[in-house]
Amino acid sequence: GQDDGAAGFEITQEMIDASPYLQSVLSRVDEVYDTSEFAKDPPYRIAFAAQGTSNAWSALMDAHAYWYVEHLGEDVVSEMLYGDAQAQADIQVPQVEDLLAQEPDALILVPMGAAALSAPVERAMMQGVPVVLCASAVETDNFVTEVGTNLFTVGANLAQWLIDTVGADGNFLMMTGIPGVTTSVIMEEGALAVFESQGIELLDNQPGFWSPAEGKKIMETWLAQHGDEIDGIWTGGAQMAQGIISAYEDAGMDIPPIAGGEQQNGFLRSAIEHGFPFYAWMYPNAMITVCLDAAIQILQGEPTSRFIDFIDTLPEARPFTDAQAEDYYMPSWSDDVHGPITMPDEKLAELGFLVEESG
Amino acid sequence: MSDYILEMRNISKSFAGVQALKDVTIRCKPGQVYGLVGENGAGKSTLMKILAGAYKADAGEIIYKGEQREGATAGEVIDSGISIIYQELALVSQMSVAENIFLGREPRYALGVLNLRELHSRSAALLTRLGIRLDTRLPVSELTVAQRQLVEIAKALSQNADLIVMDEPSAILAGSELDQLFSIIESLVEQGVTIIYISHRLDEVFRIADEVTVLKDGELVETRPIDQLDRPTLVELMVGRPLDEIFPQTDHEQGELVMVAEHISSDTILEDASLELYAGEILGIAGMVGSGRTELARALFGADPLTSGEVRLVTNKGASWSNPAKAIESGLALVPEDRKSHGLFTSLSARINVTLPILSRITRMGVLQSQAEDEIVEAAKERLSIVMASADQEAQYLSGGNQQKLVLAKWLETNPTVVILDEPTRGVDVGAKFEIYKLMRQLNDRGIAIVMISSELPEVIGMSDRILVMNAGRIVGEFAHGEASEAGIIELATMADSGANHS
Amino acid sequence: MSVAKPHESAKQVNGWRARKFVADYGVYIALLLLLLAAAVLTPKLYEVNTIAVVMRQASQLGIVAIGQTLILLVAGLDLSIGGIFVMTSIVVADVTNGRDDLVIPAILIALALGALVGLGNGVLVTKRRVPPFVATLGMLVLVKGATQAYTRGVPGGFVPEVLGIVNQSWFVLSIPLLLWLGLNAVFMFVLGRTAYGRKVYAVGSNTEAARLSGISVDTIRISVYVLGSCLAVASGVVLTGYVGYVDRFIGTGLELDSIAAAIVGGTAFVGGRGGLLGTIAGVLLIQLLSTMALLMGLDIQVQFIIKGLVILGAVTLYSLANVEE
């Protein structure tokens, strides 16, 4: 586990008992997979079933992937087979089948549905293709390793920070991501565990679909309904936070503490401008490099931990607060860049993510 | 137990304000042929559709084979031994001949599995009985109109009915096909089958009917044995007065030449038609259904593109056109035969219907001038005595006659020099019909030239200054006023070797 | 010798009036009922702030629904507008890159591209006789694909500050609301008071009769698709200003919602019947439902169910009004 950032929050045994997710993650942290059955000589053909064309986060993940493969060289990874799921499980399931039909040496999967991808993952393993889950988990335990972070703790930390900042008697709102998507569901679970454990009743809890437009629509109604009773908002991501900020701007009201920013340049720009307290977590798209490293490690037959927290490899992905906003804001990045970025600036420029100096 | 196989007692039916049938009673005995006659819109088809279960009567009762019938569906009626040949062809054009003949009652094994062999062999046998040879696998869309009519008849025969209704089965049949039909009717009658035969061809009625029922304006005029009738009496019963009174005449002289069509053909049955049209005259076009009269009208109007030949005005700088918009600009108007699907905007108000082709006259820079429009609509309403609650009433809620007047009014507003009327009195009651005739004459008096297509020979003969006869897409003859007779026209219209090849 | 007897005519007119009343005002009756329900369930709805929010959000749907209504009037349908929203927001951000002075050119470019999409829809529907459903669905995939190829997956650039004016409110008035009302006024005028409007209804009511009346049917149908796309661009600009940055999921679901709004508002699916007055009520109905659901803290899933039931209920009303005797 990790306990950076927020003070005072401890995962209790009760929480572990209540959460299959926590049980799974905590048990896998110390578990090591014997990968000798997968060992072979390089170069490797690695299949990457990506979230694909959907948003900047995913585009940057793909960019990191292509860059990193190039960086590793052809004698390590000879080919990266790619599947673009367009963020839909319906598309990803057959795509994984198509990728497996090409008999890759390993499969890196950013699952678009925890259950939808369970059986496909198991079938890959059965076929002898080691699976690295990237950024999200699936329902089955039959894969080699998962690269991610303890999302329960993330959600809980965000909630705890909010309580610490506002006080336990505050009125809080929660805006989650897409109903049913694991990342959203687990963060919500962690947050609710904290709120409940301290007897806090929320004003409301609605899904904002990780969309600034949805986030803004809901926030506008909340503002009309609760006005300045609102003392703090928990949210599952920076895009929704942007919608929330925008609704406050329109209403001309002061923005309360927001738990759930990210190193997302647009968010940071407004946050610096308005100067409200926030707590940001990180879900770096650069974690794909960790996933690729894990896949190579597996193919080299080295024992591999079954849960790899990206923070151990990407220290720049630690949470931060408004106090460090200036350090994380990059004037040269366009609004939708999600940090941290580990590839060189030229790659960002190639993709059109760098702002022209004149602008 | 009565001797009647069918009694329809005191049947009434109205459609959105049109009283189609009022208190009509008919009785039929087995093994007899009943002629059912009356003018267009008299209610003949409606009565038969009520019998068929296609419409529900507002009042009255049906007693069939001694039992009172209540709210039967079309399928139940067929199963009970009644089969109907509808006036409008009732076939699914995408489906094959055999599938159409047995639609709804396919020979089958268990579980609804079709016996295709029997389907086709029985269909072929039926068609042979009608004296034609057709591939029963061919979709109906590939057949000529006459062939389709024969398929309809085969369909009725396939049902082994005790009572067969034929609603104008002969309208598109001629010569040997017609003879074949009559001999089949005779053999059916011998087997005890009852026939109700609807036709505008009174000769046929006299040839086969045992008894004749006359309807007029939805009411029963009389039922009489055929031997107590002669032709003039029957006509008088139908129309209510001697025939020649209903056609108004004008005494004008033939005007100047306004329009010529030279050797026009279109992508339809129409081939190499030429005609001249003079100011102030009515040029009648006669022919059997399917002879290409409608296609001629559409070609003249630019609605179907010409594949060869030319249509132009002699006046108006010799304008010619290639689409309806330009034809209208040049001074043409077309009142199509199929009012519902080609003439009327049923979901729109009467006002919009009337002013649609003359929008430029009632708009300034594209903006409607309501006062100008009101005046035009009001004037049109007066001139044609259109009965409607308000100009904003939707066209679909007007009676048939008023709908037809609406379409006429629309075209008259364009101040045309040439008006093409395709079946202008179809489905119009007798009063309105008379008004339409008067109106046509008024147009003539204003120098407007009229092309009138009609399936009613008396109408064509009575109204036209000249008559062209069409047969299989070609113009095959011309009669001057006073020279035409029904027999003469029919002879030309049904001549077999004029390029027509029905089967 | 009169054509219709007087008493029949009276009966017929009464029937027509009754049906016309339900057809014209049915949706307003439903709206009224909903507002009454709101007075009990969610009194918050009647506060100025809430009304402002409802109106501003309704405008986004409302502007698209104007175009959708036009297209439905000619018996068409437009599913491609989802692609147009995304395209608009990308063009705005890409062309201006945050510069206020480039907003007008950006909007013009977006309108031109939108018109092109509408033209594609119209040509497929008229010249190739592709059913509108499939034609516009194909265009949707195509537009989304083209946008994707152009941006290489990364919608870049900034939304200019000046578009933020769409977020200002004066009491209940806001720019989107004014735009919506203005466009409604313009298109009500066009539909009701101009030759073009007459032709739109005529084409929808009976295509062949319209052609035989000298109307250039294909031109009217194509123009309506182009207008629909341009209105989608307008809505896209408002949405872009509303969100403040480029969002790939911008306006998701508005295509089906706009169809629902128009149909619930009494525009016939088969064309030639209906109009904007009903669509406005349809839009308000749908927007109120979702705002009320939020005010009541109802789950999103319950909203789906309620929306479906309301559509069915409203349409049942019309189908009852149209039953032949």
Add this chain to the structure above:
Amino acid sequence: MNVSARLVGELTDSQRLFLRRYGPIFAVYGFIVVLFIIGATQSERFLTLRNLTNVARQSAFLGIVALGQMLVILTAGIDLSVGSLVKLSILASAIVMNGEVGNQGAAIAATLGLGLAVGLVHGFLVNEVKIAPFIVTLASLGILRGISLSISTSPVGSASRPFIMFYVQKLGPMPIIAVLFGLLLLLTALMLRYTAFGKYLYAIGGNLEVARLSGVPIKAVRYGVYALCSLSASVTGLLWLSRMGVGDPAIGDGIELQTITAVIIGGTSLFGGRGTVIGTLGGVLLLGITANLLVMLGVNQFVQGLIQGVIIVAAVALYKQEGD
């Protein structure tokens, strides 16, 4: 132009008829052949047995629903709710099965029963309340999705072990699911050709009034056709459960649009009365092979959408639909 006109002119009637009827289908299969040639020359793995059987199995998922959709469209109807029903069926079957072999029968029965019920409700609204199928099923799309998400927004239930293994089982070289699809294709084709019900679909879509006057039991046929379409969605829901092992509400959005696209590409007329099973299969395969090839060829992801759009638009614009 002239030459081709003369060529067509020289064809016999039945050849002309054949071409008119099956022309679009040839076009679709022509497209497929082109894709095969591209695949065979550009990718060494496209033409492997493994990939082809993979594509065959995948096609079942779109294909079975597309068959149901085609039946509805033949009657001039449409079903927009199939995607939501697939979603609901996945959840229902996963919950009832709950990982137990003993519950398999109950789960299958419950899911099919659900499909049947939904289809009958559609039939009722179209037949008795006389609402246009588009509106009925549009509303149903929202309602069924709402119900699904009310049941659960996160994965629920699970498939039994044998049920999961069903997905990978083969009959000879063919995945059993592909065989099942083939069987349904055959059954549907036989039904359309050799049963009264099949003929009635064409009759109702071809000319509703004529069908009514001929005594075709229109309401019964409509109930049947909406029930079959919904059943096809339920069956597909069951197949998805076998594919995933767990009930995931993330699946099912947009299936309605894909099926309609496939059916139309296959030459079925949205106006009803015209369409074939072989054409629908062509539409399904075209979409499936395109998706497969995009992955196989490693086509740049940013142009994938564009390519799909071009193929769809080209396929539907290729031939004129016949209107009324």
